[in-house]
Amino acid sequence: MAQTDRPQNIPHWYSPESEVLSLSSGEGARVTDDEGTEYLDFVAQLYCVNAGHSNESIIQAMTGQARQIPYVSSSKTTPARDELAGRLAERAPGALNDVFFSISGSEANESAIQIAREYQDAPKVLTRWRSYHGSTYAAGGLSGDPETRGKIERYAATTGIAKFLPPLVHNSPFDGDTPEEIAQQAADHLEFVIKNEGPDSIAAVLTEPVAGTSGAYPAPPGYFERVREICDKYDVLLISDEVIAGFGRCGDWFGINTYDVEPDMITFAKGVTSAYAPLGGVLAREDIAAEVRKDGHDLGQTFAGHPVGCAAANAAMDAYEDGLIENCQELAPYIESELRALGERHEEVAHVHGRGLLWSVEFGHPETGEPFVDTRVEPDADNPVGDVREVAQEHGVLFGGGRPDTQVLLSPPLCIDRSDIDEAVAALEAGIEATF
């Protein structure tokens, strides 16, 4: 028994300045804390409870699996795992017909780059500045957000990763007059990086199709189509990190489906089980998987493809099929117009961007649009954006903070309705009015 009254649990992304919320129950899009205060969970916890809390059919599928057989070695197989692999392959674009399961999104990305490097016999992977791909040692190196990568790289060499610029980001050097021109400039820049790194040394480009925690940025029209062409030209694989963007979040099964592009691999986690159990994985093109099968793959993890997680995922996929993705598609124009109208009413809102039910409201000085604080160089400065979220929480709505923390991120469960959007926007507006 511990001889102290301080909490023993150290939360992830822990900051001594922030209060740690303790939640004890959830239902649909709502969660309740230990004191009985209810919140509208407009961030689906960590962009992951896509089917909402306490979904009875997911719970039943998990209990059923636990009764049947709770665990089967990841070096063997079991019906729930095989069923899920088949269903994922059916939903994935093109010839992505084989699945290698993992436990988390970080590990899915690490597996994907290992497979890509072996298949291509090339050491490097290109990822974007400001991206987030996880925070274990290899995945943290893939991440382009300095808060994560800086911490990892202080003590560990992250070999074989080079960075390129995303098409849309604050202070971007791409200054085209139209989104199409920006897409062209950003794709030309990627080609420049590939040529300078040496095409033969590059196994893959790994990128989020719609940027997640860096700010819910969809790509400008034509960008991914051009990236696909460049990858083909230099024989580089394209890996779509769908850990946030997948499973209905952007209005389709995968975020990359919202462009006319087929990647060579997809990595997934979070929404695959609606976060009812940890599960991730890599969907790979058939011929890439054939190489893995031919040569064998003498790597693995005990809990990869956990049967209870697979059962949860099969039931979550039923829920997505039975109307949740459609609901996301239906609500997307409404959330967009409400957020844009909010932006019109408040000059501190610098930008609004997103896709499906993944949106960012970015804040900046009314005259310049520049963020109030550049958290990369002033990590300890007072940040009004945190105050906006705090007041919104006092008004009963939970939002996400981006990396960098210049924005409020919205990523509700896909089971919400219009009145939930109204409630969330009202709480956000209360936060803005109280802060500025």
Ligand SMILES: Cc1ncc(COP(=O)(O)O)c(C=O)c1O
């Ligand atoms: C796009 C993206 N990739 C990968 C990850 C890492 O996933 P996990 O936290 O399950 O390791 C995240 C987590 O937020 C993510 O947003």
